[in-house]
Amino acid sequence: MKFFATLLIVAFFATSAAAGSLTVTVRGADGKPVADAVVTVYPGGQPTKGPIKFPWPYRVAQQNIQFTPFVLIAPAGAEVAFPNFDKVRHHVYSFSAGNKFELKLYGKEENRTVKLPTAGVAAIGCNIHDQMVGFIRVVDTAYAAKTDASGVATINDIPSGAVVARLWHPYLRALKNEKTLATTAISGGASRESIAVELRAPAADH
Amino acid sequence: MFSRLQTKLTVLYAGLFALALSLVAVTVYLAIVGNAQQAVRKELTATGTVFDRVWALRTQRLHDGADLLSRDFGFRAAVATHDGPTVESAISNLRQRLGLDLAFTVGVDGEVVGVDPAQLDLEKLWTALDSGDDAQGVFIVNGAPYQVISAPIMAPSLTGWVVFAAKLDKREMRALEQLSAIGLNAEVFDRRGDGWITSDSGPGNNSMAAFVEGAIRDKTGKPALLKVDGEDSLVLVKPLKSLAQDGAAALVLRYPMAEAMAPYRPLMAGVILVGLIGAALVAAASWALSRGLARPIIALDDAARRLQRGEDVRVEIQTHDEIGRLADSFNLMAAEIRQREAKITHQALHDEETGLPNRRALEREITARLSAAGPGEHVVVSATGLDRFTFVRSAIGYDLATQLITQLAARISLIAPDTFIGRLTTSTLCVVSTQDDIEATLGRIEALLAGLEAPIRVGGEMVDINMTVGIATTEPGGLDAPGLIEQSMIGLDQARAARRKVMRFDPAAYGDPSGNLSLMSQMLDGVGNGALFLNHQPKLDLRSGKITGVEALVRWKHPTRGMMRPDLFVEMAEETGYIRALTDFVLTQAIADQKTLRAAGHDVLMSVNVSGRLIDDADFAERAIAQVTREDARVCFEITETAVIGNPDVALGVLDRLAAAGIPVSIDDYGSGLSSLAYLKQIRADELKIDKAFVLTLEAGSKDALLVKSTVDLAHSLGMKVTAEGVETREALGVLQLMGCDIAQGYFIARPMGVEPLTNFLESWSIELPETMEEPKVHSA
Numbered sequence: 001m002k003f004f005a006t007l008l009i010v011a012f013f014a015t016s017a018a019a020g021s022l023t024v025t026v027r028g029a030d031g032k033p034v035a036d037a038v039v040t041v042y043p044g045g046q047p048t049k050g051p052i053k054f055p056w057p058y059r060v061a062q063q064n065i066q067f068t069p070f071v072l073i074a075p076a077g078a079e080v081a082f083p084n085f086d087k088v089r090h091h092v093y094s095f096s097a098g099n100k101f102e103l104k105l106y107g108k109e110e111n112r113t114v115k116l117p118t119a120g121v122a123a124i125g126c127n128i129h130d131q132m133v134g135f136i137r138v139v140d141t142a143y144a145a146k147t148d149a150s151g152v153a154t155i156n157d158i159p160s161g162a163v164v165a166r167l168w169h170p171y172l173r174a175l176k177n178e179k180t181l182a183t184t185a186i187s188g189g190a191s192r193e194s195i196a197v198e199l200r201a202p203a204a205d206h
Numbered sequence: 207m208f209s210r211l212q213t214k215l216t217v218l219y220a221g222l223f224a225l226a227l228s229l230v231a232v233t234v235y236l237a238i239v240g241n242a243q244q245a246v247r248k249e250l251t252a253t254g255t256v257f258d259r260v261w262a263l264r265t266q267r268l269h270d271g272a273d274l275l276s277r278d279f280g281f282r283a284a285v286a287t288h289d290g291p292t293v294e295s296a297i298s299n300l301r302q303r304l305g306l307d308l309a310f311t312v313g314v315d316g317e318v319v320g321v322d323p324a325q326l327d328l329e330k331l332w333t334a335l336d337s338g339d340d341a342q343g344v345f346i347v348n349g350a351p352y353q354v355i356s357a358p359i360m361a362p363s364l365t366g367w368v369v370f371a372a373k374l375d376k377r378e379m380r381a382l383e384q385l386s387a388i389g390l391n392a393e394v395f396d397r398r399g400d401g402w403i404t405s406d407s408g409p410g411n412n413s414m415a416a417f418v419e420g421a422i423r424d425k426t427g428k429p430a431l432l433k434v435d436g437e438d439s440l441v442l443v444k445p446l447k448s449l450a451q452d453g454a455a456a457l458v459l460r461y462p463m464a465e466a467m468a469p470y471r472p473l474m475a476g477v478i479l480v481g482l483i484g485a486a487l488v489a490a491a492s493w494a495l496s497r498g499l500a501r502p503i504i505a506l507d508d509a510a511r512r513l514q515r516g517e518d519v520r521v522e523i524q525t526h527d528e529i530g531r532l533a534d535s536f537n538l539m540a541a542e543i544r545q546r547e548a549k550i551t552h553q554a555l556h557d558e559e560t561g562l563p564n565r566r567a568l569e570r571e572i573t574a575r576l577s578a579a580g581p582g583e584h585v586v587v588s589a590t591g592l593d594r595f596t597f598v599r600s601a602i603g604y605d606l607a608t609q610l611i612t613q614l615a616a617r618i619s620l621i622a623p624d625t626f627i628g629r630l631t632t633s634t635l636c637v638v639s640t641q642d643d644i645e646a647t648l649g650r651i652e653a654l655l656a657g658l659e660a661p662i663r664v665g666g667e668m669v670d671i672n673m674t675v676g677i678a679t680t681e682p683g684g685l686d687a688p689g690l691i692e693q694s695m696i697g698l699d700q701a702r703a704a705r706r707k708v709m710r711f712d713p714a715a716y717g718d719p720s721g722n723l724s725l726m727s728q729m730l731d732g733v734g735n736g737a738l739f740l741n742h743q744p745k746l747d748l749r750s751g752k753i754t755g756v757e758a759l760v761r762w763k764h765p766t767r768g769m770m771r772p773d774l775f776v777e778m779a780e781e782t783g784y785i786r787a788l789t790d791f792v793l794t795q796a797i798a799d800q801k802t803l804r805a806a807g808h809d810v811l812m813s814v815n816v817s818g819r820l821i822d823d824a825d826f827a828e829r830a831i832a833q834v835t836r837e838d839a840r841v842c843f844e845i846t847e848t849a850v851i852g853n854p855d856v857a858l859g860v861l862d863r864l865a866a867a868g869i870p871v872s873i874d875d876y877g878s879g880l881s882s883l884a885y886l887k888q889i890r891a892d893e894l895k896i897d898k899a900f901v902l903t904l905e906a907g908s909k910d911a912l913l914v915k916s917t918v919d920l921a922h923s924l925g926m927k928v929t930a931e932g933v934e935t936r937e938a939l940g941v942l943q944l945m946g947c948d949i950a951q952g953y954f955i956a957r958p959m960g961v962e963p964l965t966n967f968l969e970s971w972s973i974e975l976p977e978t979m980e981e982p983k984v985h986s987a
Contacts (some may be wrong), residue, residue: 093279095286095361125362127279133362170363200364 033151818849898932
């Protein structure tokens, strides 16, 4: 608890001293909100030094022959859990460079963890079920969030100053599925940005 | 167009047959072509359908392979981890297993594994692959069309594509061609730039390219006819899906019509051969048939021409059709024409009554003899006239008279067999012969004539005949036939006039008849220019010794011929009808001369000769009387007794009219011609002129003196004065005075003379006449 309290105080001061928030609203070319788009902010253009901790669990469950969540943000070097809630076995793999792994057939209620050491993307699939696709966005900044169902992502407590903000989505039609946002600086208070993106259709029969 | 019937018929029939046959051949050909085209169309369409199926099956097969590979975990791992050698080996493995031409992967990042990227247009390929799942279609690799199949590699997200390609090369097309029942030609065309080309044979020919372009544009899914490389082909264009969006490809199935027609070629050849043989047979048959038809017509044509030339023709045609009947009719016609012609010719050359040759036949004969006569030979034409024929004919009738002529001709022909005998006129036969010695011939004719004149028996009676012969002869180059006949007829007239039995034509006596008419017109000219004039011969009154009258005598001094003999031109004027004009002149001139004499103190009676031709012309008499009365002239008309005989009633009437008008009439030349006491009694004349023939030989005691004396007495007793003409001596004058003659005229007293000499003569006239014993007794009639 003490740890948590200290963190909160630090955060508060930081915020109170010189911090702002960035809210990004992502919509598709058709105007519909785009969920599962990841916004990353690099204050001063630099990755965060020291350990990064996000408030959500680093876990991708297999449930109903689907990866849940579809997109997970995890810091580099984090241990990500792959619990199986289905009755069938799964064979989860990733061929993504730097985060390659393979969890060979494991059953219900079994939990496996994998350490993802490299910032980037780990596209995960199941060798048994082709339709199961998921993505883990491995980040090296503490300021990251993904859009909710309404296409909105908010990152708080960003130190004021120049920033590099990026948007990523697994199907974003862009190099490495990533775009740099228009926001280049954060001042005290809330910054807002809306962006329209073009998505590639996911493979139909997968 | 054709002058020969035979050619015409042959060409017509052979032409018709050839036309009919051509129509049949064309119909058969069109049916065959239509049939063959239909069959080829069906086959092309069927092959197109088969191709669709083949294409689909192969697509499926390739796709299955690609799909299988793209899902292989190890392969996906290799691709995702960029394990190039592993990927290449895996693809190569599958390529060999499936027998593929090309197999490679294309990453979403454009990385190509398994093929040299330089061989293909990577950008086009990537765009096509990226535009949709399972992109497939025709794509050009290394310049050649390939059937391309792709499958995405999901690892698990899209990492790239597996691409399989099968070359659409000749081998592939041969395989397709073998699926068809007919040997069609299959090619893949693809559009590069503006044109369509086929990689097998380089750039396709323009017509083919244009045709493919059109077919693709119009989406015609049906075969169509096209001329390719000079031969008709049926072409079916099937569009093929192109992998690249801007690309286009088509499968072109082609079948040459010549190949489709090949099986029918023997049939067509057969039709044409049979047609040619048929046409030849028809031509030969029509030739033969028309020859049979034309030959008799040609014969008839030839015969008609010969008939026209007057030849004796007969057409021998033994058929029983129309032509045969025509030939029969022609022969009949020709025969009748010949008969009629013979009859006409006979009629033209023969006398109808006697059947003897006529004048035309005689002329022909003479002409023929003239041209056949040798040197020294003469053609002799004897006009043999039957004397007094009209009397004989009225005595025995026409029929017997004709028989008489016929028998006479037969008699002549019997005694002179070398002669040609014809009838010239009703009473004249003409005998034509050829002789050397004319004089001997004349003698012979005279000798024979006695025998010919023997009585002829006609109608049971003997008829006496007398003949006169006039002869004309000529040598070849002399007279022609009509001239000869004319001369013989004139000779006959001359013989009769001369009262000779046989006489040759005398040209001197005949003169120049054709000159007469022009002479007459010259005479009329003379009336005006003084060439014609009067001389007057004084008449002496034997009782008083005075000149009491003159006879006006016409004279003509012809400008070139000199003095004309009055008897010649007066007679000519009588015969040619100019006598009236001449008499008019004489009368008018006499009256004028009388006036001249009267002016000189000499009143003499003018005697004017009036021709017998005018005395029965009442019109002349009226005018003469009127003229004399009007001019108060003293004129005496001298006429001959014979003038009255021709038409006594009129003539005597005219003389009565003259007497009534107080114009004295004198009977001229009394005693020389036929003297009729009956007429002498009827003619109311004042004077009788005794012909000089009696006076010239008047000697005391002669017979003439007796005649003159009795005539003087006769005239006196009829109440006429007597004038003697031809008084040339003092003795004659004395005798006449003694006989009681009243007036004398002649050279002893004076010759005829002009008015001026006459005036002088009258001035100086005196004569001593012995006193006569008794006064003449003059009784009025």
